[in-house]
Amino acid sequence: MTTATPRRSFREQMLDVRQEAILQATSQLLCQKTFAAMTMDDVADAVGIAKASLYKHFSSKDDLCCAAVVQMLAQVRAYLEALEPEAAPLDKLRAVVGWSLERLLAQEIPEWPGSHSPLRTMLREHQDCLSEWGPVSQCLEQWITAAQQQGALDAALPPRVVLHILYARACDPAVGFLQDAGQYDDTEIVQLVLRTCFDGLAAR
C-alpha cells in the first residue's frame, strides 16, 4: 500500500529530524500562545537552534505555522480513519469532538482558527493548507447524513450547519471558561461540553 520511499542519506535524515522537532515545538507553542503572540525566537529557543536556521527549513513564519496546521490536520485524518468503521455514526461524531476537546485541554493541539483570528486569515491565503480540510469535512458530513437518516441527529438541520457547529464545539470557548472556573477536571469538562452540544440546555 505504501509507496516505496527512496533511501535517504544520513544528512537528509538529520534534516528530517530537525524539521520534525521544529514542527513539534511550533505546535506546542501554538497551544500556549496566539499565532500573533508566538515569535520565531520562541520557536528557535524551544528547539535549541539559531533563529536563522529556522529560515533554512521554512521560508517565513506563515509558512511554518501553515505546516504545523497541516500536520495537525493529518493527525485528525489519522484519527478519523482509525475509528471503528462499524460504529454508529453518531458515536463516531461524539468521539471526534471529544478527542479534539481532550487534546485542546492537554494543550497538544494548536489554536483552532477562530472567527477573526489572524491565523484564520493567514490560512486563507495558503491554499495547500486549506485543501487539507476537504477530506475531513467530507468524511464528517457523510457521518452526519447517516446519523440523520438513522434518526440519531435532528434531520431538520442542514448537514453543513451541523458540520460547522461541530467544528465550533471542537474549539469551544466554553472549555476555557470552565477550565478557569477550576471546579471541574478535564474529563468532566469534555463530558459537559459534549452533553450540552448534542442534547442542548433545555430539559428533555
Added chain:
Amino acid sequence: MTTATPRRSFREQMLDVRQEAILQATSQLLCQKTFAAMTMDDVADAVGIAKASLYKHFSSKDDLCCAAVVQMLAQVRAYLEALEPEAAPLDKLRAVVGWSLERLLAQEIPEWPGSHSPLRTMLREHQDCLSEWGPVSQCLEQWITAAQQQGALDAALPPRVVLHILYARACDPAVGFLQDAGQYDDTEIVQLVLRTCFDGLAAR
C-alpha cells in the same frame, strides 16, 4: 434617582465627545481585529486625531481597551435591565444570547475574551474591569436557576456550568464559520445557533 451632575464647561464637553468617539472607534476596531492586531495608529486614524492625543485620554493601550470593554459591559447591563421583568426566565436568557450574537454579526461589539486571548490575560490584571462582570453573571445565574425550577432548563446541570456555556454561545465561533459559508443571513445564523444551543443537535 440620578445624582445631579454638575454643569460642564464647553471645553469639558468637547473632551467628553472626543473621548466617546475614541471609545466607539476602539470598540469597532476590536470587532474587526484582535486586541494584539489593533494598533494605536488604527484608532488615531479612525478618530481622525494624532496618536499622541490618544494618550491624553488614556494612559496606555491596555487602559483604552479596558475602558472599551467596560463600556460594552455597561451596554449588556442596560439590556438586561430593560428586559420585561415578567417574561419567562428562559425567554430572557434566549433574548440576551440572541442580542449578543446579533451585535457580534453586526460587528458592534468588541471581541469577547476567548480562551487564551491576550485580551483575556490583560483584563485579569485590571480589576476594575473584572468587577463589572459580577452583576451581569449574578443576574443571569438567577434567571438560570429560575428556569430550572420551572422545568424549562435541564436541572441536572449546575447553574454555573450553564452560565459558562451561555457565555461561550454569546461569542460562538460557529457564527464566524456560518458567516463565511455565505449561505445564511444574519437572522438565520442567530436562530440556528440559538436552536442548537438550547435544543442540541440530537433528534428530540
Added chain:
DNA sequence: GTCTATATGACGATAGAC
C-alpha cells in the same frame, strides 16, 4: 546548514513646539 550579527520595519509611548 549553522551560527553571530545586523538590516528593516512596526508599534507603543514620549518630547516639545504651538
Added chain:
DNA sequence: GTCTATCGTCATATAGAC
C-alpha cells in the same frame, strides 16, 4: 490639548563568516 517628530523596543527576515 493637539500636533509633528522621534525614541526605544521588539519581531521578522537576511548577510556573511565558518
